[in-house]
Amino acid sequence: MTILVTGAAGFIGAYVCRSLRDRGDAVVGLDNYNDYYDPQLKRDRVAALCPDVDLRTLDLGDRDGLAALFDEVKPTRVIHLAAQAGVRYSLTHPHAYVDSNLVGFVNVLELCRHRSVQHLAYASSSSVYGDSATPPFSEDQRVDQPRSLYAATKAANELMAHTYAHLYGLRATGLRFFTVYGPWGRPDMAPLLFSRAVLAGRPIDVFNHGRMRRDFTFVADIVAGVLGSLDAPSGEDPPHRVFNLGNHTPVELERFIAVIERAAGKPALKVYREMQPGDMVETMADTARAKAAFGFEPTTAIEAGLPQVVAWCRDYFGDRA
Structure with a gap:
């Protein structure tokens, strides 16, 4: 059995590849190494x-190359994590999201369908909840009022996967990630942005004047959820499921910054600003469905996870922090 991981050089993807190999799976990854960062x-x-x-x-846009890879590797399962990420970037670069998150996702769906892939697990996002849901976010709540094009493409992915499950019996699982962080994380996200800035003595932008709460989820907990969902049996018809993968513990932005300050050993220079377009004031995952299906239960609080991020930033970036 071979598992194909798309976005394998990405933050979550590289950790997923490591965990799959550690448990003895045959793994092949792909990534386009784009310059988003x-x-x-x-x-x-x-x-x-x-x-x-x-x-x-x-x-993912290379249909012939992707088909050749599927024919060579013959994956039994696919973990699809490749996507154009970022809420704010989608405001200025919409076509990147259409090309990767919509066209690229159809290419993956078609190959999974025609190459008899047993299970497709793919990345969705907590951003899909937009303005239509109230915390804690449940998979049964509406996701038809997105606040960004990025969120809209992720909601569209869920509809597309559901359709392929219904029409062709493709077993698919969508995973709504909630603000994943950890060492080797994405440099455009708050955990790394704030950690690097505090270490370097640069100011940080605190949006909505700090009145925000996020369900920060440590990468090790997310990886456990990805592998758990991949292995979990499905008895649904059509065989498409969606799960929240979050910490179920929203954290106030000011507390989040305070933990970074303690780990860095210096205060943050905070610049308070208005709310950014596309952002959500609060995210909070209801994880009961994932816990029931495959025992998902995050264990890492920010007091344990964020110091690891700060230490990694200090080690990796050094004077470039």
Whole structure:
């Protein structure tokens, strides 16, 4: 049995590849190493976390190349994590989201369908809840009022996967990630942005004047959820399921910053600003469905996870922090 991981050089993808290999699975990864953030960080991440994984450089838009890879590897299962990420970036670069998150996702769906893939687990996002849900966010709540194009593409992915499950019997599982953080994380997200800035003595932008709460989820907990969902049996018809993967513990932004300050050993220079377009004031995952299906139960509080991020930033970036 071979598992294909897309977005394998990404933050979650590299950790997933490592965990799959650690438990003895055959793994092949792909990534296009785009420049949304520094590709060197992606290469360093792969070298540190999963250097022994067969990782191909390939774009989801390359239909022929993707088909050739499926024919060569013959994956039994696919973990689809590749996507154009970022809420704010979607406000200025919409076509990147259409190309990767919509066209690329259809390419993956079609190959999973025609190459008899047993199970497709794919990344969705807590952003899909938008303005239509109230915390704690449950998978049964509406997701038809997104606040960004990024969120809209992720909600569309869920509809597309449901359709393929209904029409073709493709077993698919959507995973709504809630603000994932950890060492080797994405440099455009608050955990790394704030950690690097505090270490360097640079000011940080605190949006909505700090009146925000996020369900920060440590990467090890997320990876356990990804693998758990991949292995969980499905008795549904059509066989499409959606799960929240979050910490179920929203954290006030000011508390989040305070933990970074303690780990860095210096105060943050905070600049309070208005709410950013596309952002959500609060996220909070109802994880009861994931716990019942495959025992998902996060264990890492920010007081344990964020110091690891600060220490990694100090070590990796050094004077470049």
